[in-house]
Amino acid sequence: MDFFSTYGFLIVSMLFQAMLGLSLYIPLMTGQLSLASPGFYALGGYIAAILSTTVFLPEGGGKWESGTFPIIYVLIETVLAGLASALLALLIGFPSLRLRGIYLALATIAFVEIVRVLSLNLEITGKAIGIFGVPQPFINKFDYVVLALPLLIASAWFVYRLERSRVGRAFTALREDELAAAAMGVNPTTNKVLAFVLGAVLAGMVGAISAHFLNTWNARQGTFDVSILVLAYVIIGGSRTFLGPILGGLLLTALPEVLRAIAGIQGLPLFLSQFLLDGRLIIYGLLIVVAPLFYPQGLITPDLFKRRAVKTKEAGA
Amino acid sequence: MQIKRLLSLAALLGLASLSIVAVVAQEATETPTIEPPTPFDCKEGVELKGEPIKIGIAVAQTSNVALLGQEQVIGAQIAGEFFNNCGGINGRPIQLVFQDTAGDEAGAINAFQTVIADGVVGIVGPTLSQQAFASDPIANDAGVPVMAPSNTARGIPQIGRYISRISAPVAIVAPNAVAAALDLNPDIKNVAVFYAQNDAFASSETVTFQETVNKLGLNLATVQTFQTTDTDFSAQISNALALDPQLVIISGLAADGGNLVKQLREFGYEGLIVGGNGLNTANIFPVCQALCDGIIIAQAYSYANESPINQTFREIYKEAQGKEPPQFSAQAFAAVQVFVEALIALDNEVGLDTLELAELRTRLNDTLLNMTYDTPLGPVGFVSEGEADGEIIQGQFYVAQIQMNEDGQTGSFVFIR
Incomplete structure (x- = not known):
């Protein structure tokens, strides 16, 4: 009980970050390095924060007591955020996906910046301070797991099936060789935009729940920093299977807090616990730099599964 | 179409609610007078014994906000040492529990939950207003008093009954x-x-x-x-x-x-x-x-303020840092001071040993709102009732x-x- 009240927030954040990693992974399936996820994440968060503080008010006005905001409203906001993200992704997907590689990455960074600057200047997004007092459907942060875990499982299952479907194989073909894929009759534009839209929908939905989860939403949520962080999930976790970004998101979100917890263990020498506390972000940064040297493909690679599959086959024969 | 209509409705309502907040904040500021506080009574040479009383300091020690957060850490550290030298809480030592919030919202929530689980009676933090909107509702739901050392945005004390601030709003x-x-x-x-x-x-x-x-x-x-x-x-x-x-x-x-x-x-x-x-x-x-x-x-702060407590603070700060103390350090010091003085008053009234932690936190919050303090910032008190309870009333700027x-x-x- 005590464990969940202290670390419940962290556990659910890990799930959310894993989904953000996944949302960046989907466009990557077609070979598109798009850093746009945080932009849609921010958009989804604003939709939920604005709706829940201005439209979904309790009967007779006033404020929702903590823990009484109906979950159905959260679900409605999540769906709306997903739809809005899909629409926006369609609009910007067609022109921007004509760019490739680093140029696409730059264009998506520009999109994230535009969202940030707009929300800093618009009245409706609360300008620099943002929107606060977002009503709570749960009293305990850990209870958000009933929203986060099913969404993660559903999106992971979706991507797992996608990788094995006709569309998924078209994605992979595009990633490996766009020219050859096009010659085989795979439409590059449609498939790339589809992957881009799917990633955007997931990021938007995660944003909508996160606005409730964080109590507040502001222009600092979907920024370039977040883009880079989410990219790190994919690089550390592995970019060739959907499990990679999920693992990366879980691990990298937990790490700073795990170091904080280790520093709090009784009986550690003072200098060590002080170093773990003050230097935990240094350790974090070092790991991000060092990990790719030892795992250039990320922690999880498809070979990991192949080798086991081959072994079991050999054992059977 | 539906979304568009909802959004424009939301925009209108958003504007309306913002202006309501603004009115509330302004009304609160029009109660400028407080009882003149009694200067802090330092009882030097008292031997400290007993279980220390923990106060959480959750500010930004890392990230790009750390420039401000580091000054707050220094101010809080000076306060911790100073008040323990002055006899702590009637002989019981205080212990400051530092946790880094970094510069983001999630970091602030994590730090708050760590210090709350650690059993602190109150929290000084976080550094940014945006972080406060994320982490303060958690402390408020847990019934832990928060003294914001540097949150100047509108709507901070309105987050809840347990949230107060020592930093006068920019308005x-x-x-x-x-x-x-x-x-x-x-x-x-x-x-x-x-x-x-x-x-x-x-x-x-x-x-x-x-x-x-x-x-x-x-x-x-x-x-x-x-x-x-x-x-x-x-x-x-x-x-x-x-x-x-x-x-x-x-x-x-x-x-x-x-x-x-x-x-x-x-x-x-x-x-x-x-x-x-x-x-x-x-x-x-x-x-x-x-x-x-x-x-x-x-x-909001002047190192030239001639009150004895400010001159003591200024001396200690100058000795350690070799320059005049900045506003952020003084505000962090004052935030710790408010907790210490309120704890002493509560101990005199009922005795801290007789209270369970949850009750102690609630009583501490009620006590601190109803007192006035002679801090390095000058005389300070709080709005003690209504929506804006916990808003600072500062005697001089x-x-x-x-x-x-x-x-x-x-x-x-x-x-x-």
Whole structure:
């Protein structure tokens, strides 16, 4: 009980970050390095924060007591955020996906910046301070797991099936060789935009729940920093299977807090616990730099599964 | 279509609710008087014994907010040592539990939950208002009093019953600078306002400045915008100077603000200049050099305040850091002081040993709201009832004017009010 009240927030954040990693992974399936996820994440968060503080008010006005905001409203906001993200992704997907590689990455960074600057200047997004007092459907942060875990499982299952479907194989073909894929009759534009839209929908939905989860939403949520962080999930976790970004998101979100917890263990020498506390972000940064040297493909690679599959086959024969 | 309609409805309602918050904040500020506090009674030489009482300090020790957070850590550390030397809580030591919030919202929530689980009676933090909107509801739901050392946005004490702040909101501090300018030159009629459009703090601070100008019956001649990355302001300055202003008000950061001041003077502007909090740093001296002279800046803290507690604080700070204490350190010190004095009062009233932790936290919150304190910031009290409970009532504010030395490189803030 005590464990969940202290670390419940962290556990659910890990799930959310894993989904953000996944949302960046989907466009990557077609070979598109798009850093746009945080932009849609921010958009989804604003939709939920604005709706829940201005439209979904309790009967007779006033404020929702903590823990009484109906979950159905959260679900409605999540769906709306997903739809809005899909629409926006369609609009910007067609022109921007004509760019490739680093140029696409730059264009998506520009999109994230535009969202940030707009929300800093618009009245409706609360300008620099943002929107606060977002009503709570749960009293305990850990209870958000009933929203986060099913969404993660559903999106992971979706991507797992996608990788094995006709569309998924078209994605992979595009990633490996766009020219050859096009010659085989795979439409590059449609498939790339589809992957881009799917990633955007997931990021938007995660944003909508996160606005409730964080109590507040502001222009600092979907920024370039977040883009880079989410990219790190994919690089550390592995970019060739959907499990990679999920693992990366879980691990990298937990790490700073795990170091904080280790520093709090009784009986550690003072200098060590002080170093773990003050230097935990240094350790974090070092790991991000060092990990790719030892795992250039990320922690999880498809070979990991192949080798086991081959072994079991050999054992059977 | 549906979404569009909802969004435009949301926009309207959003505006309405914002203005409600603004009204509440303003009403709260119109209760300016507090009982004069009794100075803190230091009982030196008392031997400390018993289980220490924990106070959480959750501020930004890392990230780009750490420049401010580090100053708060120093202020809190000085307070921890000082109050333990003064006998702690009637002989029981206090222990400060530091947890880093970093610069983001999730970090603030994690740090708050760690100190709450650690059994603190109250929390000083977090550094940024945006972080407070994320982490304060958690402390409020857990029934742990929070004393915000540097949150100046609207709506912080309104988060809940357990949330208070020792940092006067920008809407109260900033107008003092304009009033001081009017003292220096009663003939001011036209005012030109400049602000950095891409900076969060500057764009909200300028609203306060513009309201003040209108309230004082001055003519807001023009509002010019710039970016914190700009280096050439000649277009904006020409536009403004054409309207013959006697006062220029600038909300920006050090580099751009300093450059703007320099170019204003080079264009021949000779009137008064008021700077916002972003210019409230010695870092602007190298930018505008000798032309910095005379910039007027409002302050929530003055190291020149002559109360004994401030002079003690100033001495300790100067000895350790070799410079005058900044506002952030003084506010963190004052936040710890509020907890300590309220704990002593509560101990005298019922005895802290007799209370369970949850009850102790609630009683502490009720006690601290109803007391007044003689802090390095001057006399301080709180609004103790209603929606805005926990809003600070600060007895005095300060206005400083920059005075540059003859070498044109170094200077100092001279307090004029």
